[in-house]
Amino acid sequence: MQYLHTMVRISDVDASLAFYCGLLGMQEIRRYDSEKGRFTNIFLAAPDDMETATSDRKAPHLELTYNWDPAEYKVEGRAWGHLAYRVADIYAICQKLMDNGVTINRPPRDGHMAFVKSPDGISIELLQATEPLPAAEPWASMGNTGSW
Numbered sequence: 001m002q003y004l005h006t007m008v009r010i011s012d013v014d015a016s017l018a019f020y021c022g023l024l025g026m027q028e029i030r031r032y033d034s035e036k037g038r039f040t041n042i043f044l045a046a047p048d049d050m051e052t053a054t055s056d057r058k059a060p061h062l063e064l065t066y067n068w069d070p071a072e073y074k075v076e077g078r079a080w081g082h083l084a085y086r087v088a089d090i091y092a093i094c095q096k097l098m099d100n101g102v103t104i105n106r107p108p109r110d111g112h113m114a115f116v117k118s119p120d121g122i123s124i125e126l127l128q129a130t131e132p133l134p135a136a137e138p139w140a141s142m143g144n145t146g147s148w
Contacts, residue, residue, distance in 0.1 A: 005043065006083065007063040008122050009073045013040065015119040016064055020044055023097055024085065024124075029061060038068040046085060075121040082115070082123035082148070090114055090128040091136060107142040111135055115148035123148045 010016040020026045026044040033040045042064040049059035062083065087093045090108045097116055098104055105123075106115035111133035114126045125148075 002058075003060050004058070005061040005063045007041075007065055008083075008118070008120065009071075010064045010066050010118075010120050011071075011073065012119060013042070013064075013066050016066075017042070019102070019119050020062070020064070023100055023102065024093070026062065040066045040068070042066070048086075073120060075123075082125045084125040084127060086129045087126050088129055089133070090126055091133060091139060093126060094139065103145050104142070105146050105148040106144050107139045108133075109135065109140050109142065111139075117146075117148065 017028070021028060021044065025047050027047060027050060029043040029045050031040065031042050043061045044064065045059055045061055090111065090113075094104050094108055094114050094116075102116050104114060104116055106113070108114040108126070108128070112128045116124050116126065118124060
C-alpha cells in the first residue's frame with residue numbers, strides 16, 4: 001500500500017492557489033480538467049517533496065478539486081481534522097500569512113505549532129521543522145482566534 005494524496009474541495013481556484021502556492025509555497029505538479037465530469041483537479045506538492053513528487057516514489061500530494069457547477073461546502077464536525085506541514089521558520093511563515101490577511105487561529109506561542117485556515121476553511125497545522133524557536137512577540141502573547 002502507498003499513500004497517494006488528500007483531496008479537499010475548493011470554491012475558488014485563484015484564491016486557493018494564491019493561498020497554497022503563493023503564501024505556503026506549494027507547487028503545482030499537474031492539473032486535470034474533466035469536461036464530462038465538470039471538474040478540475042489540481043495536484044500540489046510541498047517544496048521539500050518536489051524531488052520525489054514526479055518520480056516513481058511519489059510523495060503524497062494535496063489534491064484540490066474544483067467543481068465547475070456552483071456548490072456550497074461546509075467544513076464541520078470533528079470527523080475531519082486538518083492538514084499538517086513542517087516549515088523551516090514558523091514565525092516567518094505566520095508573519096507572511098498574517099501580512100496577507102490570513103488569520104492565525106492558533107499562534108505559534110510555543111515556537112513550534114500554529115494553525116490557520118485555507119480560503120475554504122480547511123484547518124492547516126504548521127509545525128516548526130527544528131526544535132521549537134525561542135518565544136518571541138507578537139506570538140508569545142497573542143491569543144487564539146476562532147477555531148481550528
